[in-house]
Amino acid sequence: MKTLVWVEHDGSAVKDATLAAVTAASKLGEVHLLVAGSGVDAVAKEAAAIAGVGKVHVADNAAFGHNLPENIAPLVAELMASHDAFVVPATTTGKNIAPRVAALLDVMQISEILSVEGPKTFTRPIYAGNAIATVESSDAKLVLTVRGTAFEKAATSGGSGAVEAVGSGSDAGISSFVGAEIAKSERPELTSAKIIVSGGRALGSSEKYEEVIVPLADKLGAALGASRAAVDAGYVPNDYQVGQTGKIVAPQVYFAIGISGAIQHLAGMKDSKTIVAINKDEDAPIFQVADFGLVADLFNAVPELTGKI
Amino acid sequence: MKILVPVKRVLDYNVKPRVKADGTGVDLANVKMSMNPFDEIGVEEAIRLKEKGVATEIIAVSVGPAKAQETLRTALAMGADRAILVQTDDAVEPLALAKIFKAIADAEQPGLVILGKQAIDDDNNQTGQMLAALTGWAQGTFASAVNVEGDSVNVTREVDGGLETVKLKLPAIVTTDLRLNEPRYASLPNIMKAKSKPLDTKSPADYGVDTAPRVKVVKVSEPAARSAGIKVADVDELVAKLKAMGVHS
Numbered sequence: 001m002k003t004l005v006w007v008e009h010d011g012s013a014v015k016d017a018t019l020a021a022v023t024a025a026s027k028l029g030e031v032h033l034l035v036a037g038s039g040v041d042a043v044a045k046e047a048a049a050i051a052g053v054g055k056v057h058v059a060d061n062a063a064f065g066h067n068l069p070e071n072i073a074p075l076v077a078e079l080m081a082s083h084d085a086f087v088v089p090a091t092t093t094g095k096n097i098a099p100r101v102a103a104l105l106d107v108m109q110i111s112e113i114l115s116v117e118g119p120k121t122f123t124r125p126i127y128a129g130n131a132i133a134t135v136e137s138s139d140a141k142l143v144l145t146v147r148g149t150a151f152e153k154a155a156t157s158g159g160s161g162a163v164e165a166v167g168s169g170s171d172a173g174i175s176s177f178v179g180a181e182i183a184k185s186e187r188p189e190l191t192s193a194k195i196i197v198s199g200g201r202a203l204g205s206s207e208k209y210e211e212v213i214v215p216l217a218d219k220l221g222a223a224l225g226a227s228r229a230a231v232d233a234g235y236v237p238n239d240y241q242v243g244q245t246g247k248i249v250a251p252q253v254y255f256a257i258g259i260s261g262a263i264q265h266l267a268g269m270k271d272s273k274t275i276v277a278i279n280k281d282e283d284a285p286i287f288q289v290a291d292f293g294l295v296a297d298l299f300n301a302v303p304e305l306t307g308k309i
Numbered sequence: 310m311k312i313l314v315p316v317k318r319v320l321d322y323n324v325k326p327r328v329k330a331d332g333t334g335v336d337l338a339n340v341k342m343s344m345n346p347f348d349e350i351g352v353e354e355a356i357r358l359k360e361k362g363v364a365t366e367i368i369a370v371s372v373g374p375a376k377a378q379e380t381l382r383t384a385l386a387m388g389a390d391r392a393i394l395v396q397t398d399d400a401v402e403p404l405a406l407a408k409i410f411k412a413i414a415d416a417e418q419p420g421l422v423i424l425g426k427q428a429i430d431d432d433n434n435q436t437g438q439m440l441a442a443l444t445g446w447a448q449g450t451f452a453s454a455v456n457v458e459g460d461s462v463n464v465t466r467e468v469d470g471g472l473e474t475v476k477l478k479l480p481a482i483v484t485t486d487l488r489l490n491e492p493r494y495a496s497l498p499n500i501m502k503a504k505s506k507p508l509d510t511k512s513p514a515d516y517g518v519d520t521a522p523r524v525k526v527v528k529v530s531e532p533a534a535r536s537a538g539i540k541v542a543d544v545d546e547l548v549a550k551l552k553a554m555g556v557h558s
Contacts, residue, residue, distance in 0.1 A: 092450075092469045093469070095450070096450050099439045102442075109403070126430065127326040127430060129532055130532065135524050135526055137523065175448075175475055175478070176475065177473070180468070238453075253556055288537045291538035294540070308548045309552075
């Protein structure tokens with residue numbers, strides 16, 4: 001089977017989520033990559049070095065500059081004439097593009113795969129991860145999105161993919177990029193961080209989040225997260241949100257501070273290697289999944305922890 | 310312009326799903342069902358656009374069993390003008406759904422179709438994007454703001470790391486994210502009024518769409534359970550445990 005993996009990048013570097021998609025694709029067969037964008041020579045070079053990669057198709061055109069699915073999906077559909085599976089990281093960008101490609105190919109996409117069980121058989125979470133479905137496609141081609149936390153990341157060196165320019169590409173003329181507000185941060189990204197410190201509604205305010213959660217994260221070099229309740233209450237921006245409706249994470253250590261552990265939050269972090277919970281309610285559901293639970297007032301315990309760790 | 314709003318009847322978001330013992334799916338017998346929360350946000354957004362004078366008519370559509378009528382009545386009570394039930398007892402996949410909505414869009418010629426970004430049962434996150442592909446229209450997915458200006462719409466999208474705004478030519482597809490709005494509750498008088506609003510019943514065959522599944526569900530199982538660990542007595546014990554794992558500054 002010949003697979004085509006969508007390379008997610010920021011214009012200058014390959015994003016981590018791509019590496020998990022490469023691993024998933026390598027379980028199906030030969031791995032080809034697609035780098036689409038504007039001025040992406042550096043990305044293509046980096047992509048070609050990913051271990052196990054065959055060909056790297058590069059579509060360099062201003063129309064592909066902002067990942068507009070209206071322009072990219074026709075390009076992918078064309079390339080799929082000579083590939084059997086389109087494999088995409090299940091990021092917001094990947095999820096925007098993949099189904100548009102699937103419909104152009106008249107293929108039913110399989111979303112957020114957790115494992116490859118056979119050439120056309122996969123597992124995927126349903127009901128926010130409260131159930132796992134094993135599904136088998138009957139379509140001639142596959143379109144898959146890959147949950148990044150479920151697969152090892154492919155090595156970023158050792159590969160020697162052949163770079164090849166493809167597709168002239170054109171602007172469909174129905175959509176354009178206006179602008180973006182992307183938070184710039186020195187911290188690791190939530191979805192690839194080794195340690196995450198998350199705060200919940202018990203913090204009570206954005207000031208307390210800054211005062212209690214941020215210093216611990218600073219000390220551990222951790223990413224910052226939050227429960228939906230804390231986001232809804234306006235303590236932190238939405239891109240901090242961990243959970244079914246936010247980001248799915250699986251760090252080495254996850255600190256849940258003042259988070260009760262609603263199903264929707266657990267869906268986003270229960271695959272973390274070690275979970276540490278600090279909450280003053282000893283009956284909070286978070287303690288049912290925590291490896292280390294501390295029943296304490298977070299306003300005393302967290303600064304003490306920050307001081308002693 | 311008209312706005313088309315697909316809505317899905319799903320297991321209520323407050324109910325914990327139980328996997329059936331025979332591994333064929335999730336038990337939906339005698340449990341509370343509601344409108345998919347993301348679709349509710351879609352209905353609300355359409356109503357707000359009508360209140361602003363941008364939209365003239367809101368058509369709610371659902372593909373599902375006879376009971377999906379209740380979901381459509383909820384949309385009508387919130388403020389949709391009429392409804393279409395495409396009745397079927399089969400589970401319909403996103404691709405077939407998108408084909409049905411495409412046929413309805415061809416007939417109704419809406420300026421916008423507003424869908425939930427995903428249904429909270431199958432978590433596919435596909436139908437809106439697929440409908441956009443089939444209609445050839447632009448798509449603004451995971452929307453947190455929708456502003457119609459003349460013959461285009463600016464959609465602010467929730468993306469990894471922040472927000473992004475795209476400008477789309479109308480007609481267009483929008484899928485909703487949680488922060489787009491807070492849906493209203495239907496008032497009792499509006500619930501009564503909704504009972505007399507028009508609701509057409511159709512079948513997938515009326516739209517020439519084959520709903521035979523492309524993906525077979527082999528089995529559905531419980532996720533691996535995570536067992537509770539230990540409670541530590543104080544911060545010192547926690548620090549010791551963390552240091553033993555190599556977690557320190």
